[in-house]
Amino acid sequence: MKKLLFLTLILGGVAATSVHAQGASQAAAQPKEGEKASATTAATPASAGADDAAMLQRAKEQQRPAMVEKTGLTDAQADRIIEINFEIRQMARGLKDLNETERSARVAELKALKEKKYSEIPLTQAQIQTVYAYYEEMGKNREGKSGN
Numbered sequence: 456m457k458k459l460l461f462l463t464l465i466l467g468g469v470a471a472t473s474v475h476a477q478g479a480s481q482a483a484a485q486p487k488e489g490e491k492a493s494a495t496t497a498a499t500p501a502s503a504g505a506d507d508a509a510m511l512q513r514a515k516e517q518q519r520p521a522m523v524e525k526t527g528l529t530d531a532q533a534d535r536i537i538e539i540n541f542e543i544r545q546m547a548r549g550l551k552d553l554n555e556t557e558r559s560a561r562v563a564e565l566k567a568l569k570e571k572k573y574s575e576i577p578l579t580q581a582q583i584q585t586v587y588a589y590y591e592e593m594g595k596n597r598e599g600k601s602g603n
Contacts, residue, residue, distance in 0.1 A: 507541075507545070510541070511537070511538065511541050514537050514541060515533075515534055515537050515538075518533070518537055518593075519533045519534060519537065521589075521593075522536070522537070522586075522589055525585075525589050525592075526582065526585040526586055526589050527582075527585065528578075528582065528585075528586070532576055532578065532582075535576050536573065536576070536578075536586055539569060539572045539573065540569070540590075543565050543568065543569050546565055547561075547562070547565055550562065570583070573586070
């Protein structure tokens, strides 16, 4: 009799937890009314482009003032540099799946492309060097902040 009671309790516990787990996963899978519109639009490729455009705009707003001040470039030149860097970063996203030799070759290609696009803005070699120095300093500042 004790075995039957114990077995019934175990079976009841397993049944209750599986029903509860299924209910929670189904509730999580079905978005609420307010979330339905945003969930469907977030999955479309067009909204991914909108997100990229918003990220690019945010980057311009955050980086342009300091870049113009420290490099002596115009607003239009700074905007174009930020756009180029954003494009190159987007291209570099797919490189993490490559092996080390393919990745380094592709990174070298992307660096050459970036250099070419910088010179098409047009920027002089001295201006390009100030841009590189600006980004190097920005990277050092970021490392210092994250280390705290």
